[in-house]
Amino acid sequence: MPKYIVKRAFMAAVTAFLVATLTFFIMNMVPGGPFLAEKAVTPQAQAAMEAKFGLDKPLSEQYITYMEDLMHGDLGPSLKKRGRTVNQIIATKFPVSAKLGGIAILVAVFVGVPLGSVAAFNRGKFLDNLIIVGSTAGIAIPNFLSSTLLMYFLSTKLNLLPSMGLNNPVNYIMPVIALSLYPTAYIARLMRSSMLDVMGQDYMRTARAKGISTFKSIFKHALRNAILPVVTYLGPLLASLMTGSFIIEKIFTIPGLGSEFVGAITSRDYPMIMGTTIFLAVFIIIMNMIVDIAYAYIDPRIKLK
């Protein structure tokens, strides 16, 4: 296991390097620059700004400087939020997104898995059809629509929940529902099909022939086998939800990393684009590694090499 982790960490470093390099050059190929949008800036002032942040130097030199800083864990200063470094911004914004996303994932797993299992065990019956229709809707409805509808009914019409910010626990309810709708529906569908597959397996018949109750055979014998596809899906899901959703954060006015990421692109805040992209990439790699390790733990047939 330690050997495996070292190997994966090395591969992660290579991947992060490639991501950083590609992002750096593609980003610089896009027309525009960080200081063009500011109308009142004179050409002299703009040149001075570019000189200050080293943007006047040749691209190759900029790249080498950036990579050197990156090696030391320094993601550079933000060009737009003067006086703050990218490291600081990520450190303050990421926990906000991670908490919200983490709650949404817990909801998705603890609602999606039972829903999918219940559907499988009632295959072809009313409950199954209801869950299929519900989960199809959950997958089809985009979250900007669901969050707008939620806000319209629960905040504006009924005045039950606050529409913005994350000051109180109740503030979490609507963004969590909006965020978890898609993954819940997706997990329910994954779970339903893998549960149906597992239920047809010979070892489930063995369990029945042993005299084990249906309930226990689901929990002990079926669930652990059927959950594997869900675990696979959890890796990318953890990464995408915990790093923040731009749309949800905009709609509910949440100061998370997702809106920073998109905001950095539109304002050409180069170090911020680089920093958030690399952070996201490393986070995805780490989450996938955790999922792979969990996989080997759940299914003893899988050996990590």
Add this chain to the structure above:
Amino acid sequence: MSEYLVNIQHEKLSFFTPAGEVKALNDVTIQMKEGEVLGIVGESGSGKSVTAYSIMGLTAYNGKIMGGTVEFNGRRIDQMSERELRKIRGKEVSIIFQDPMTSLNPVYTIGNQIEEVIRLHTDKKGAQIHQRARELLSLVGINEPEKRLRQYPHELSGGMRQRVMIAIALACEPKLLIADEPTTALDVTIQAQILELMQELKEKLGMGIIMITHDLGVVASMCDYIAVMYAGEIVEYGTAEDIFYNPQHEYTKGLLKSIPKFHEKEYSKLVPIEGQPVDMLNPPKGCPFAPRCTSCMKICLNRKPEKTEFEGVHYSRCWLQQKKEYEAAMKGGNN
């Protein structure tokens, strides 16, 4: 208490599929005493497994008993609730399935899967359960039981896994062991070992065995009685001797002809039974075997043959043996 361990009377069982009702069992009657070995022989879809499974109420969710009675040890299985059935399954009636590769749960250790059934049906606790699991593995001829208990199914060979399945089945010393093609998925040398083991265990523990197979060679050495099934009916029943030395039904004869005979000097060609198995959605009106039978007569296509009894328990269902009734029927109407 009934004198029979298993007493199935005129059982009819259907599966309800999207394509229609499949009459899997048509008037099946089986009686078996304690400690006897019954072989059920027939091709795929003939209803041999369905018959045996119904003794422990293990019918698939879309199957339903449409008539007749199923008794085990004097109790009506067909009237039991799922809860009552669970107390019998794994304790009084156990089963070994065909494919040991897929019949064990891949994510739990061997020990876990054996101990599970001991914990469920006995009063044993903790260390006693573990001790019993070890005994069982030794009983079925697995060496280093302590190590095996900690291993996962994928770390064992096919023969070894089938031994584990047998250990699970024997954990609570059942009165009846159903072996559903226990050797089909194994290679020949392992087949012989498993059959030998079953024979040995039967003598040691004295339980009744129902051996389901499509291989007459397997039943020959082990079984007291043999039921030959075709399309959900028992077409011939008798002692192993009756079936092997005095077969009456054309299907039984066909099966015997298709066994390779190594003692004959000239290697004769094997004779297959021509044609396709019965389409159970649209079974023929008369004798189900008629379309494939080489001695098929007109009446065979129109009327189901009645039971013809021979010496002892031996009987078959074939018009050829029913000369009298056959002639009467010919007189009655030549449709």
